[in-house]
Amino acid sequence: MRTPRPLPAAIAVVAVAAVAAVAVWRPWEGSADAAGGPPQITVSRSQCGQGWTDAKAGRQTFTLRNTGDAAAEVDLVEVGTDKVYGEVEGLGPNTSAPMDVQLGAGRYAFRCLIEDTDPITGPSVTLTGEAKSGPAAVAVTKNDMLPLVKQYEAAVASGVADLAARTDKLKADVDGGDLDAARADWLPAHLAYNSLGAAYDAFGDFADKIDGADGFHPLEKGLWHNASAGDLKPIADGLADAVHGLQADLPDEQVDPNDLGLRAHEIMENALQFELTGENDQGSGTTLNTALANLDGTARVLAILDPVLKPRYPDLPQVRKWEDRVRALLTAHQNTLVTQLDQSTREQLNGAVGELLEKLAPVAAICEVRRSS
Template sequence: MSARPRSLRTALLGPALLLGPTLLLSACSATSSADPTAPSAGGPGSVAVTLTDDGCTPEPSTVPAGSVTFTVTNSDATAVTEAELVNAGGRILGERENLTPGLSASFSLDLPAGTYSMQCPNAATESTPFTVTGAAPTATADPLFATATEGYATYVKEQVAQLVTATTAFTAAVEAGDVERAKALYGPARLPYERIEPVAESFGDLDPAIDARIADVEDPTTWTGFHRIEKGLWVDGSTDGLAPVAQQLMGDVTRLDSLVQTTTYQPAELANGASALLDEVAASKVTGEEEAYSHLDLLDFAANVEGAQKAFELLVPALQQTDPDLVTTVQARFTDVGTALQPYRRGDSWAPYTELTPEQVRALATAVDALAEPLSTVSGKIVGSAS
């Protein structure tokens, strides 16, 4: 899989506003040190990944099958800010991104034997082999976790089906040259995608094709997807030249629909995905970068939170048995985020991001940060207990 270009998302948000999480497929929030509840460095099931501009070699590079926690640390890398664990089929299983120098964060997974790679886009060496050997310890599967993963697979399929329907209407308006109708249909097409974005991101280059911003692409002439059309509609006020882009977007969304029909998930991925959606809020929605032309960032923000809440709620029956206090805390924090968003609702949509003051942005970021901290511990509690 080729590396996905990344934009300098956090550059758009001053230090005073960087209150949100950096949590893509993670088991703990990004901090100056690893999660104290995670396995100690060098301990069983623990892999240290240090980001450098040269690469991101996992230590050790071979582990036994079972529960594994990856602690990713950026000591001084400037070109590299993320690490991804990718399986032999090219799917991203776990990832930590937006790690600037001094930050460290973790993600946890139950891994079967096989060949994987640790990838760090923009490094001199972007991919390093990683191997899992043997068989995982025998454990009794918890039927509550099985119900959760089955429920999430159903939810993802439903959302992508909605995405196909909405994108069909949206791209038809673009191809017909109807700017105002295309504008009206843009937001509804974005909603289902934003609810399940980590799933799309796990399929390598599919997410950039659908959702890349101009800063994410090295050659602007190759820019495709929603945001390319967004610029044409809101900045250029025209659909000229966008028909091929609309056709490719429809094809990519159809491909995503096909892929999710056979995709399965492990319980930790639900928690990781919930954290990933909060990362999307913190990294681009709360900065106003995501919808730079339409300024519908709060629509994306709300959809990310909704998707994160769905993933978490599916895990609640199992978590109630092991940590009911955590369930109560996370549910209360979701309520707080919803309350913080409510003043900006405008009928079926949301206020333009440009209407928010810096103080209002800070308040939203603070609410997301308060939710991210307890939510980020969930996958660490699940890994090893759900297989």
């Protein structure tokens, strides 16, 4: 429901999806040092995964060299389990990129995913030794994610219907000149929107019309700074119109399966940046309430992703632990201005959200759809 942000040209990512770290490299020109540098692995339609010599277990770096004429993605997989131990994306023709991995004893192979070509698996290599394997994740397929996307879309549609009812009530308050009622109804409507998890332009142009420069925020400012009903009427009317426009547009929108994993982290990232700092407060003093609604949105996404995450992410219980900790802190301080929190509470809250974000960081990598056949 957002326009995907394009990856920068030729980004190389080694996905360590089972722990809270994702390392990023950019491809570089050149080749491995022939006198003992990293093994140079060929990436092409005719020679996928060639060049792995002196195979051994442990920490090691490969140089992936695309000798073909099309961009490629390269995975290092365990033969038999299909676990992905390393990944490089956007490797352009005649470019190279390093892949750093930790491998235990077992059989491995490079898989080349080249544009307009079925996946190609190179020769398998057997490693021996006592070293333990590093993080890995079983590849998630589009078939794994599509039912979850449908659940998410249904949840969003239900949430937008509730939002429409609440913004209609808010509009009626303002149109009728009852600003006390409007102040009482503003927060439930605003929380209904923020619990949808509308992070990073999830709703396109509707996001600004509802909760950006237009919509809820100028309405909040006017309601808590003595604006007249006449001045607020066009804002409330525009807000309601935008919500109904979003509702009408939803059936025509499609969620990219990869966006669902991103959403889990980005919702709370937004909360940290805009709500826990008080930046978004326009007078109501309710940014901590909004952060709690953002946490609800995160929890909804995680619940939907649970079938994919549970068998792939050992730290998922830690996500639940820190989610509960953040929820307890935000619940205890609802309706409190951020600036009125004492230093100890602010440190506890910021620390808990930071830990939660760290545990959420691998979710996008784990849930990324990968071609394997």
